[in-house]
Amino acid sequence: MPRGVPREINVRILEGEGVTKYFGGLAAVSNVDFHVDEGEIVGLIGPNGAGKTTLFNLISASLVPKPGVIKFKGENITGKKPYQICRMGVARTFQMVKIFTNMPVLENVRLGSFFGTLPGMSSADIAREAAELLEFVGLSAMSATPAKDLTLANQKRLEVARALATRPELLLLDELMAGLNATEMAQAMELVKRIRDKGITIVMIEHVMKAIMSVCERIIVLHHGEKIAEGTPREIANSKKVVEVYLGEQADAGS
Amino acid sequence: MDITTFTSNKRFQIWGISLLVVLAALATLPQWVGSYYVVLLTFILMYILITVSWTIFSGPTGYMSLASAAFFGVGVYTSAILFPMTGAVLPLPLIIVIAGIISFILGLLVGALTLRLKGIYFAIFTFGLVLLIQRFLLWFEMNITATRGRFVATLDNNYIYYVMLVIFVATLLTAYFIRRSRFGLALQSIGENEEAAAHIGINVTLVKVIIFAISAVFMGAAGAIMASKLIYIDPYIAFNPLLSFMPVLMAIFGGLGQFYGPIIGAAVFAYLQEFLKTEFPFAYMFTFGLVLVMVMVFMPSGLVGMIQRLLASLKEGPQEKSTPSWTLIFSFLFGILGGLVSWFIFRERRGARVHLKVGGVVTIIVIAFYLILLLLAYLGELRSGYFGI
Amino acid sequence: METVLDVVVAGLLLGGIFALISIGLSLQYGVARVLNVAHGEFIMIGAFVTWVLFEAGVNPLISLMIVGPGAFIIGFILYQAMFNYIRIKAPSLDAFEGNSILAAFGLLFVIQYIALIIWGSNIHGYTYLASPIHLGTVTVATNRLVTLGFTVVISVIFYIFLALTRLGKAIRAAAQDPATAGLMGVNIKRVLAICFGFGALMAGVAGVLLSMCYPINASMGLHYTIIAIVVVVLGGMGSIVGSFIGGFILGIVGSIVTYFDPGLSMVAYYLIFIILLLVRPKGIMGK
Structure with a gap:
């Protein structure tokens, strides 16, 4: 999707209706309706155990909602396999980085291009694209390094590059900022914006409020698996309910 | 492609x-x-x-x-x-x-x-x-x-x-x-x-x-x-x-x-297997087991990996952290067993002269293999300063 | 009705033996992470030592006291000298489990060969406590009953040991999370070696009791190892209680199948094993 698409059109790239997931008797995600518009950066926040990652797993088809429907670009994708979801244009990163540690950095990215896109790309195209993506995330200098030798920040960048290599239209970022220092965090926030500028829609789970507030256009708040608020960063910051949830958690943590 | x-x-x-x-x-x-x-x-x-x-x-x-x-x-x-x-x-x-x-x-x-x-x-x-x-x-x-x-x-x-x-x-x-x-x-x-x-x-x-x-x-x-x-x-x-x-x-x-x-x-x-099997069907089993154990203990990365590692360690100095002294005890244990098996190989075929010769060759192979492994283990420990060198 | 009772009693007696040979393996895999395919060889050695001692006039129940500690020491040293070394070198837990199976497989050959050299490949046996006991309508041999009794007693002692003692708690902690247990001050290497030693002890004891009931030979080990693996998977790897119950379940199944067609009993074991792995790989007591 080229940049500069008028925002007013508000094409819904992702929609969820009544998305629910039980683990045993416990509802990890319960009856959540949500939508993501094309070109947006949506933040997904909530206390620990609120069901954020479970929701990501449901969208990326690691888990299947029961009941509930998830639509990508208007098409029902419930029950599809993760690789199908990926090839349709949804890529993700993981809370605990899941790169291919024994492979060189470049190989990690190439794998994304190989399998995440439709077949027919030539080896040369793939190699060029992988190099471009490494440049884009700032890892060009390390393309031959085994992935396990990277710092955490660079591993996260690599994971983003690998996800981008699958040519997604929607990118799910699970706690990109966690464990990064201030400088790295600023770079990561900048990276997120640049990805959006490429025309890729982003949904990000984040605990770092500063990052969420400055990057996201819209925020969805989960608590005990339910959606309790949704709105612009300002609305969320002023929402009594949200503040209560977070303060409540703090009070719990203090006691 | x-x-x-x-x-x-x-x-x-x-x-x-x-x-x-x-x-x-x-x-x-x-x-x-x-x-x-x-x-x-x-x-x-x-x-x-x-x-x-x-x-x-x-x-x-x-x-x-x-x-x-x-x-x-x-x-x-x-x-x-x-x-x-x-x-x-x-x-x-x-x-x-x-x-x-x-x-x-x-x-x-x-x-x-x-x-x-x-x-x-x-x-x-x-x-x-x-x-x-x-x-x-x-x-x-x-x-x-x-x-x-x-x-x-x-x-x-x-x-x-x-x-x-x-x-x-x-x-x-x-x-x-x-x-x-x-x-x-x-x-x-x-x-x-x-x-x-x-x-x-x-x-x-x-x-x-x-x-x-x-x-x-x-x-x-x-x-x-x-x-x-x-x-x-x-x-x-x-x-x-x-x-x-x-x-x-x-x-x-x-x-x-x-x-x-x-x-x-x-x-x-x-x-090795076919050779041992035809010459010493009895001792074959023992040797097989012994080699299996030794491979797993001494060279989990295999023959090729071991040679690569050895070359690398000779070139760049110590690669691995020190290994426990149990290794040596284990080595001696298997050394004794290795000696035993050689003896049995001789005993099994004592009658025929030709077989005695072959038995000798196998014994030397087994012992040499064992010694090389022991040497490698020793070298690894030596290089990583196990003996304080 | 009488046949049903016969089949059930035979199943319980068989199950007792199965449970006994499996608990040790379960411990070795559950905590020390070694799927010890040489387990049966420890059973075999235990049985042969008992036989030799019996020929020399030693009561098998006294051999129990000799074989058990002896097996423990051998198991302890083996883990310290061999499996621990493999553990240190392995890049991951999966790699360690794979490598240690193969090493144990090598051990199987070495032990079996040594036994063949010493005792030959003939079948041996002796008679001890073979007199029949009448329990109502069912007749059983005394030694089978003694074996069953020992199984129950040893299992209970072992369970209590794990639940209550300091070492037992350390073992359970190591089973759940070796790294954290290490941080909590548990000497992981020693605890794992002790567990492996206990597994060997159980195998040795099982060998002593087995030799009272069945004829023995130097290549009997693998058969018992395989049954023990089936039971351990049935009960849930690492679960002592699971192995205990699993042993009896398999014993009764075996006794029922044997009643119809003895040739199919091993087929039945493997079938249960395979289906269970597919349906519930954690076993009946697995978490």
């Missing part, structure tokens, strides 16, 4: 030419050696091809399959039924193809069934499968068909050798091209992180099941041709659990890091 950046064209050519030379040598071999060596080489080729086909799937993914004996046995029985002593039902090449296809289908089935099983569960499931088929067949043959064993039509040794060579080449080519193709990359990424692999668009299920089944084809084909070498077969011979462990051991012995690791491992090991 060339997708591997590491391998330049020149290296590919060198390998290709040297491979052709080896192949030419293998093809003309029966012209200039006796039938003993032809038979020996048939066995060695069989072990290499089974090891390589095991490595196709289990090497990159890390799923330790112990189903090799099942696929091999299926091939043997296909041959036994379609190519009996009383006269062939179908021409042999067709039987081998059929055996390959049946193994492929069994591979698909096992692959699809075991998708959820990881790590050790996969290993023991596949091993259980071998035993289940063996036991069921035994019961079936005794109670339903009322034949404990079957006789297979015999063939000329050279003929068997050439058929084996064809399967061998097919296995090597398939393994090589799978390794270099997208499938190879996909398998490797599955071994590294299956979940991540699925989320970058790899159809993990399909890749795993298909490759597992392909690796089964060659084992089935090898079993089909080996049946006429074995002549008499029963479920115990066809589904010998030892054959499930052999490829794993040989591959690890050679080293899983490189394509040629398992080939070298299988070649060395198979030769």
Whole structure:
């Protein structure tokens, strides 16, 4: 999707209706309706155990909602396999980085291009694209390094590059900022914006409020698996309910 | 399709030419050696091809399959039924193809069934499968068909050798091209992180099941041709659990890091095995066990990996952290056992002079192997400052 | 009705033996992470030592006191010298489990060969406590009953040991999370070695009791190892209680199948094993 698409059109790239997931008797995600518009950066926040990652797993088809429907670009994708979801244009990163540690950095990215896109790309195209993506995330200098030798920040960048290599239209970022220092965090926030500028829609789970507030256009708040608020960063910051949830958690943590 | 950046064209050519030379040598071999060596080489080729086909799937993914004996046995029985002593039902090449296809289908089935099983569960499931088929067949043959064993039509040794060579080449080519193709990359990424692999668009299920089944084809084909070498077969011979462990051991012995690791491992090991088996059927078992233990303890990264590491450590100084003193105790323990086995080898064949000579050679090989390992262990400890140097 | 009772009693007696040979393996895999395929060889050695001692006039129940500690020491040293070394070198737990199976497989050959050299390949046996006991309508041999009794007593002692003692708690902690247990001050290497030693002890004891009931030979080990693996998977790897119950379940199944067609009993075991792995790989007591 080229940049500069008028925002007013508000094409819904992702929609969820009544998305629910039980683990045993416990509802990890319960009856959540949500939508993501094309070109947006949506933040997904909530206390620990609120069901954020479970929701990501449901969208990326690691888990299947029961009941509930998830639509990508208007098409029902419930029950599809993760690789199908990926090839349709949804890529993700993981809370605990899941790169291919024994492979060189470049190989990690190439794998994304190989399998995440439709077949027919030539080896040369793939190699060029992988190099471009490494440049884009700032890892060009390390393309031959085994992935396990990277710092955490660079591993996260690599994971983003690998996800981008699958040519997604929607990118799910699970706690990109966690464990990064201030400088790295600023770079990561900048990276997120640049990805959006490429025309890729982003949904990000984040605990770092500063990052969420400055990057996201819209925020969805989960608590005990339910959606309790949704709105612009300002609305969320002023929402009594949200503040209560977070303060409540703090009070719990203090006691 | 060339997708591997590491391998330049020149290296590919060198390998290709040297491979052709080896192949030419293998093809003309029966012209200039006796039938003993032809038979020996048939066995060695069989072990290499089974090891390589095991490595196709289990090497990159890390799923330790112990189903090799099942696929091999299926091939043997296909041959036994379609190519009996009383006269062939179908021409042999067709039987081998059929055996390959049946193994492929069994591979698909096992692959699809075991998708959820990881790590050790996969290993023991596949091993259980071998035993289940063996036991069921035994019961079936005794109670339903009322034949404990079957006789297979015999063939000329050279003929068997050439058929084996064809399967061998097919296995090597398939393994090589799978390794270099997208499938190879996909398998490797599955071994590294299956979940991540699925989320970058790899159809993990399909890749795993298909490759597992392909690796089964060659084992089935090898079993089909080996049946006429074995002549008499029963479920115990066809589904010998030892054959499930052999490829794993040989591959690890050679080293899983490189394509040629398992080939070298299988070649060395198979030769030693056939040699020991014919000369000292009794002590063979002991030596086999001893080597197995020593390989696992001293060289888990294999022959190739060990040599690489040794070269690296000589060049760059200490590589590994210090090892416990138990190693030395263990070494001495096995040293004593090594001495014992040599003694038994001598005792077993004391009568014949020729055998005494061969026994001496084997003893020296065993002791030398042991000493080298001990030296390596010692060197490793020395270099890492274990003795305060 | 009488046949049903016969089958059930035979099943319980068989189950007792199965449970006994499996608990040790379960411990070795559950905590020390070694799927010890040489387990049966320890059973075999235990049985042969008892036989030799019996020929020399030693009561098998006294051999129990000799074989048990002896097996423990051998198991302890083996883990310290061999498996621990493999553990240190292995890049991951999966790699360690794979390598240790193969090493144990090598051990199987070494032990079996040594036994063959010493005792040959003949079948041996002796008679001890073979007199029949009548329990209502069912007749059983005394030694079978003694074996069953020992199984129950040893299992209970072992369970209590794990639940209550300091070492037992350390073992359970190591089973759940070796790294954290190490941080909590548990000497992991020693605890794992002790566990492996206990597994060997159980195997040795099982060998002593087995030799009272069945004829023995040097290549009997693998058969028992395989049954033990089936039971351990049935009960849930690492669960002592699971192995105990699993042993009896398999014993009764075996006794029922044997009643109809003895040739199918091993087929039945493997079938249960395979189906269980597919349906519930964690076993009946697995978490």
